[in-house]
Amino acid sequence: MSFISPFTGDVIQPTDVSYRAVTLTTNTQLNWPSNSQTNSDFAARIMNVQATSAGLNLYMPPANQTSVGTDALIRNVGAVAFTVKTFGGNGTIVSIPAGQAQYIYITDNPDVYGTWGVIAFGIGSSSSDANALAGLGLIAISTTLNQSHPSQSITNGYTYLAGDRAQTKVWSSGSGTSTLPLATSLGNNWFTLFKNNGSGTMTISTTGGDLLDGLVSKTFQPNESAFLVCTGTEYVTIGYGVNSSFAFTALVKPVTGGTYTLTTNEAQNTIQEYVGNLVANVIAVYPQVVTLYVISNQTVDNGFTLTVKTSAAGGNTVIIPPGQQATLVCDGTNFFNANTVQAGATSLNLVNGTVTTPAINFAAETNTGIWRNGAGEFDIAVLGVNRFALTATGLNIAGVGNFTGGVKGGTFP
Numbered sequence: 001m002s003f004i005s006p007f008t009g010d011v012i013q014p015t016d017v018s019y020r021a022v023t024l025t026t027n028t029q030l031n032w033p034s035n036s037q038t039n040s041d042f043a044a045r046i047m048n049v050q051a052t053s054a055g056l057n058l059y060m061p062p063a064n065q066t067s068v069g070t071d072a073l074i075r076n077v078g079a080v081a082f083t084v085k086t087f088g089g090n091g092t093i094v095s096i097p098a099g100q101a102q103y104i105y106i107t108d109n110p111d112v113y114g115t116w117g118v119i120a121f122g123i124g125s126s127s128s129d130a131n132a133l134a135g136l137g138l139i140a141i142s143t144t145l146n147q148s149h150p151s152q153s154i155t156n157g158y159t160y161l162a163g164d165r166a167q168t169k170v171w172s173s174g175s176g177t178s179t180l181p182l183a184t185s186l187g188n189n190w191f192t193l194f195k196n197n198g199s200g201t202m203t204i205s206t207t208g209g210d211l212l213d214g215l216v217s218k219t220f221q222p223n224e225s226a227f228l229v230c231t232g233t234e235y236v237t238i239g240y241g242v243n244s245s246f247a248f249t250a251l252v253k254p255v256t257g258g259t260y261t262l263t264t265n266e267a268q269n270t271i272q273e274y275v276g277n278l279v280a281n282v283i284a285v286y287p288q289v290v291t292l293y294v295i296s297n298q299t300v301d302n303g304f305t306l307t308v309k310t311s312a313a314g315g316n317t318v319i320i321p322p323g324q325q326a327t328l329v330c331d332g333t334n335f336f337n338a339n340t341v342q343a344g345a346t347s348l349n350l351v352n353g354t355v356t357t358p359a360i361n362f363a364a365e366t367n368t369g370i371w372r373n374g375a376g377e378f379d380i381a382v383l384g385v386n387r388f389a390l391t392a393t394g395l396n397i398a399g400v401g402n403f404t405g406g407v408k409g410g411t412f413p
Contacts, residue, residue: 020042058074071104138166152167204228213236255274296320301357
């Protein structure tokens with residue numbers, strides 16, 4: 001059915017009422033104003049509706065008693081949602097949450113139910129709109145949305161939550177630890193801010209094999225900070241601020257045997273400590289960068305070696321004996337001992353060493369060199385066998401001697 005003026009071509013509204021306030025206490029059927037001489041529940045072009053309880057419905061008048069294009073702007077000014085339905089509650093047109101408004105209009109009217117179009121008008125004012133949209137990381141100031149990163153102190157053993165999105169976490173004590181949840185539980189684009197405002201290191205660890213900057217954990221020195229960003233599969237830091245007062249970081253690398261290629265993040269640690277029970281020789285391969293390392297071999301060697309080298313072919317390598325450490329310079333291709341001369345020193349103190357790993361040995365043959373077997377003794381090991389032992393009472397040579405110039409002096413038994 002169509003109601004079109006033959007003079008103007010405009011839709012004829014059935015006795016148009018511009019505005020009405022409606023209070024829903026029960027499901028309410030509306031009528032067109034022309035049919036409402038004795039019924040006050042008539043439809044208006046603009047209606048402010050307030051439902052007194054949840055689950056209430058507002059039924060629109062018969063669609064075939066007016067023209068297509070007949071419309072109504074319905075605003076929910078109450079605290080609970082209500083639903084606008086077709087005549088008699090036959091079908092849902094739109095559900096309107098508290099504070100929002102919807103514009104509805106008839107697009108077809110072959111029967112009392114009709115077909116209705118819907119345009120969302122949002123909520124009643126710009127100020128309310130900003131408050132309704134403000135989520136984690138946002139705050140409504142007047143009529144605009146603004147970034148928000150509220151700070152909160154964390155305690156030792158803290159585990160980050162999904163609700164920590166866009167929050168600033170501050171550590172204010174000595175050494176401590178905290179843990180990130182599984183990256184898959186947070187998804188891609190979760191982030192939080194962290195600042196170590198304490199007097200000791202804060203170690204942030206991952207869960208279930210996840211990595212943070214390629215590592216299972218990352219240590220923040222006092223005054224260091226960063227954005228912690230979840231990619232959905234791992235974590236990365238953005239804007240990691242390194243405190244120049246604590247420029248050195250340490251890596252503890254477990255090894256057992258074979259070749260280990262260090263990641264860029266692992267190689268960024270100036271102090272490197274290798275641990276583990278060796279079952280085969282270990283080769284640690286470093287990126288081709290110019291830097292200085294202090295590398296400590298704290299493995300149980302079981303007769304096997306720890307060798308460091310770069311990924312460059314033909315570069316110089318260094319073997320680090322177990323229980324010892326070396327300061328090494330990497331020129332991007334080769335590893336070299338950083339100390340070849342002790343300038344200004346009047347004495348040089350050495351560890352005792354062992355017969356298989358002398359205190360002074362050769363890079364190409366670490367089981368040959370000088371060591372100390374005990375008090376008042378000076379020893380020389382060759383290929384892991386003690387051949388020369390000088391004590392306060394005399395000299396003991398293990399093996400057959402070959403004296404090309406002869407032997408003089410003394411009494412021979």
